[in-house]
Amino acid sequence: MQKRIPSEMIGYLILKTMEEKDYTYGYELIDTMKDKSNGHWDPSYGTIYGALNRMEKKGIIERADHEPEDRKYYQLTEEGERELEEREKRIKDIGKSSENMVLGFLNVYEDIYGKEQLTQLLDKIKEEFDL
Numbered sequence: 001m002q003k004r005i006p007s008e009m010i011g012y013l014i015l016k017t018m019e020e021k022d023y024t025y026g027y028e029l030i031d032t033m034k035d036k037s038n039g040h041w042d043p044s045y046g047t048i049y050g051a052l053n054r055m056e057k058k059g060i061i062e063r064a065d066h067e068p069e070d071r072k073y074y075q076l077t078e079e080g081e082r083e084l085e086e087r088e089k090r091i092k093d094i095g096k097s098s099e100n101m102v103l104g105f106l107n108v109y110e111d112i113y114g115k116e117q118l119t120q121l122l123d124k125i126k127e128e129f130d131l
Contacts, residue, residue: 005033005041010051012091015060015076015084023064023075026052038128055080 010033017024017032024032026048033041052074055061060080064073076084110118125131 005043005047007051008087008090008094010043010047011055012084012087014048014051014055015080015087018061018074018076018080019084023066023073025071025073 064075066073
């Protein structure tokens with residue numbers, strides 16, 4: 001499992017989760033990222049809570065009044081909703097430009113490991129995405 005997730009993606013997923021669930025807390029965000037990445041991403045508590053603290057200071061999220069009180073729940077602010085829209089645009093642009101990066105990586109992968117290993121990797125990709 002890869003632990004390192006681009007910070008732009010972490011911020012986007014936090015905001016998107018809050019939009020979908022109205023409010024959330026740190027551990028739930030970690031589970032959400034694991035689920036959305038099909039177990040490939042496993043962010044640390046420090047990564048998530050650090051991002052939450054920075055977002056709260058910027059005013060894009062705020063504490064939510066929600067039971068149980070032993071957890072810190074967060075929700076989007078109006079500024080956070082605007083920030084999510086901007087991040088969605090940036091993520092889509094990153095996704096489009098990532099295609100060439102992925103294709104380049106696969107070509108280098110084939111050069112290093114050979115056609116048979118590349119075929120096995122592509123089979124794993126097909127299985128992962130039910131293609």
